[in-house]
Amino acid sequence: MAPDLRTIVFVDGLERARAKEIAAATGGRDLLPLVPRRRGFRGAWWLEIPQVHDFLTDEADWGAVTWAMAPEGLERLATTLEWLYSELPGEFAFEATRGEEPIEKLVSRDELLRIVRAGRLGTRTRYRVRSA
Numbered sequence: 001m002a003p004d005l006r007t008i009v010f011v012d013g014l015e016r017a018r019a020k021e022i023a024a025a026t027g028g029r030d031l032l033p034l035v036p037r038r039r040g041f042r043g044a045w046w047l048e049i050p051q052v053h054d055f056l057t058d059e060a061d062w063g064a065v066t067w068a069m070a071p072e073g074l075e076r077l078a079t080t081l082e083w084l085y086s087e088l089p090g091e092f093a094f095e096a097t098r099g100e101e102p103i104e105k106l107v108s109r110d111e112l113l114r115i116v117r118a119g120r121l122g123t124r125t126r127y128r129v130r131s132a
Helices: 016-025 050-055 071-087 109-117
Strands: 006-010 037-039 045-048 091-096 101-107 125-129
Touching: 006 050, 016 037, 016 045, 016 071, 050 071, 071 109, 091 101, 101 109
Parallel strands: 101 125
Antiparallel strands: 006 045, 006 091, 037 045, 091 125
């Protein structure tokens, strides 16, 4: 398992205050912590879920089509995404990649939860999640 797995939620126009508010709201809940990040001094803000890396199994392979993750990690990720839906009613993107250029796939919110819970999270996929 390499340390460069990046699990990111991109939201167009996400502002610093809102990113920090969402991240702070994960505290005290059974959710994976979200960390607000920013590219450069004036770049866009996004939310990172760094703990997802901890749920990769020993079988995780960068060349595989899907990530090999422990079932409890998949469920916590799904629960976190489900909670995040209430915080982000508009379209957003979710990916768990190693930084390479991902392939985009348009999915519904329910479909993304099914993908995660079934352990079919693509290693090179950016999921564009439709608005609520």
